Structures are given as C-alpha cells and as structure tokens.
Amino acid sequence: MVVKEWGQPFTLEERPDPQPGPGEALMKVRAAGVGLTLVTMRTGIFGGEAPRIMGHELGGDIVAVGDGVTNIRPGDRCAVYFYLNCGHCRWCHGGRETLCENHGGYVGVHVDGGYADYVVLPAGNFLPIPEGLDYEGAAIAADAVNTNWHCMRERAKISPHDDVLLIGAAGGVGVHGIQVAKAFGARVIAADISDEKLEFAKKWGADEVINVRAVNDIAEAAKNLTDGKGVDAAVDYVGSSETFTAAIEALATAGRAVLIGAKPSSVQIDPLNLLIHEKTITGSRHSTRTELMETMEVMARGTIKSAIGKRVHFTEVETLFDELQAETLLGRGALTYDD
Numbered sequence: 001m002v003v004k005e006w007g008q009p010f011t012l013e014e015r016p017d018p019q020p021g022p023g024e025a026l027m028k029v030r031a032a033g034v035g036l037t038l039v040t041m042r043t044g045i046f047g048g049e050a051p052r053i054m055g056h057e058l059g060g061d062i063v064a065v066g067d068g069v070t071n072i073r074p075g076d077r078c079a080v081y082f083y084l085n086c087g088h089c090r091w092c093h094g095g096r097e098t099l100c101e102n103h104g105g106y107v108g109v110h111v112d113g114g115y116a117d118y119v120v121l122p123a124g125n126f127l128p129i130p131e132g133l134d135y136e137g138a139a140i141a142a143d144a145v146n147t148n149w150h151c152m153r154e155r156a157k158i159s160p161h162d163d164v165l166l167i168g169a170a171g172g173v174g175v176h177g178i179q180v181a182k183a184f185g186a187r188v189i190a191a192d193i194s195d196e197k198l199e200f201a202k203k204w205g206a207d208e209v210i211n212v213r214a215v216n217d218i219a220e221a222a223k224n225l226t227d228g229k230g231v232d233a234a235v236d237y238v239g240s241s242e243t244f245t246a247a248i249e250a251l252a253t254a255g256r257a258v259l260i261g262a263k264p265s266s267v268q269i270d271p272l273n274l275l276i277h278e279k280t281i282t283g284s285r286h287s288t289r290t291e292l293m294e295t296m297e298v299m300a301r302g303t304i305k306s307a308i309g310k311r312v313h314f315t316e317v318e319t320l321f322d323e324l325q326a327e328t329l330l331g332r333g334a335l336t337y338d339d
C-alpha cells in the first residue's frame, strides 16, 4: 500500500519482493498496527520522501538476511523498532536512544515500512518476539505499548500510591497507557470525549472517568476525584493547548505533567507554582530497544494485552485511517496479512 505523494490516500501496487542488502534483513509481515501518528505522518510533516510504503508497528517472520547479519536468522519471529538511530552517539550509548543526535528518521516515513507483504530494514531494527506473544501483540508493543512503558516509568515516574490522569485515554496509545499505569500500581483517572470511549477505558482498567464534553474543567474534575489533592501525574495523549494546560493544572504537589501526543501551540505556566510545589512539566519520546523488549516480555506474561478496536486486511488500511480521522476508533487498529 503506497502513498504516492504525502497527503494522498493509499494505493495498491504490485512490486517485486525486496531483497536484503548487507546488514539488512527481510521480514514477511504477519500483523501490523494502525494509529493516529500515521495519519499525522501521512500529511508529510515528519519529512521523508514519497512515494512511500508506510507502517511501523509490525510483527512477522525473518525470511532472509544480508551479509554480515548476526543478530537474527531466517525463521525468527520479530517485532520492528521504529526509530533509525545511529547506535554510537552519547544518547544511544546512554540508554536514551530516542534522543539520538544523528537520528535518521522513522520506519515507514524515511524508509519503506510494512503495509506490504515484505519489508527490508537494518537488521538491528528487528527484535525477537518472546514465546507467548503473538504477532499482533508484538506489532502493537512497538509503539502503542512501549511508548507508555517509557512514559510511565521514566518520565511520569509512576508508583503504586499515585493517582494518574490520562487525557485521551481511549485512543490507541491511551488505552495501553491505562494498562501500563495499572501495572505500575497507579489509580487511573481516564478522560475522553464520549461515554462510549469511557466505557471502553473502564473495560481496560480505568478506575474513574471524566467525560471531557460534560465537564467545564478537566483539572477541576480530576481534583474532585482526588479529594481536592490533584493527581501525581497527568499524561496528555491529545496535545492541544487546552488538554496540556489541564494536565498541568490538575497536578498535586510534586506532580508530573507529561506530553506524549501532538503539538500544543502554547500553554501558560506559573513558574512560582512549579518552584513552591516542585512540579515537573516534561515530554516523553517513544522508547528504547530495551524498553521494547521489556514491553514484549510483560505482554507475553499477559499483564498487558493488545486492545484492538478493529481489524482489516492490510489492503483496506484506508478504512482505518478514515475512522482515526473521524475519532470513532476505540483502541488500536490492526491489519491482517495473507499467509
């Protein structure tokens, strides 16, 4: 499924099977995830050149490797790591590889991804899937879940006595955020835009819910649900000025507001309030390879499950984009492939 020019819909093309060059591997794709990030990417604002085969949340089987590849072999079940990092800068060495100073872009944007039967990538971007986790779970692990694993542990610093507000909790990343925050022991307050979405959030573990369209003020509603204290962490998956402002205003003393989604144009902050209450405002960027491996291991144990709202054949990926744009998809979209 090819995007011929950024901003255009997908078109089905027949191409010869790709072959792995030195240091690369070829994977038969078995499952893929579809989320809102891809809708944004397809506008072209992440850069990269079209025509492009998109798709970065992938699970499949390695079928061939190029010269010099030692980390994987044909027959290995693998997930795909989504960032093209250099592997040798201070951030790559220091365990914060998503901050790579020689960042080469993203699978499915700067190189062809996996909305196709086969995908070729640098061998280091393939990570083995642990036993007990299916291809679809592994695909979703590689963005919708591991992004939360990094966020909750490293940025929001969740611990079991925390109240955590998730804004946009029923979306593809948010619904896994509920599960990850619960796995770290938090009490989860889910905010989203409809009762249907909030029912879905509850089904996946949310303790309390806030219907954003039924309350005047998300921060005030969160305070009401915490006896006036506020939340210890607030994660904003939506990323509008309004939602990130609410995340900051909902914080308790020593609270952490974390931006995951999109691009708030501006927010007002009160520096003295940050100082006096030692609050933190920060962002969270995807996950490292190590965190992806940990995420897959936790999913293999069944602690966190892939929450799929709709599943279609990969040649029908456009229908999932339509639902994502209409904000009607609950959880993650998934793609199936022929054997």
Ligand SMILES: [Zn+2]
Residues within 6 Å of the ligand: 085, 086, 087, 088, 089, 090, 091, 092, 093, 097, 100, 101, 102, 103
């Ligand atoms: Zn680097």
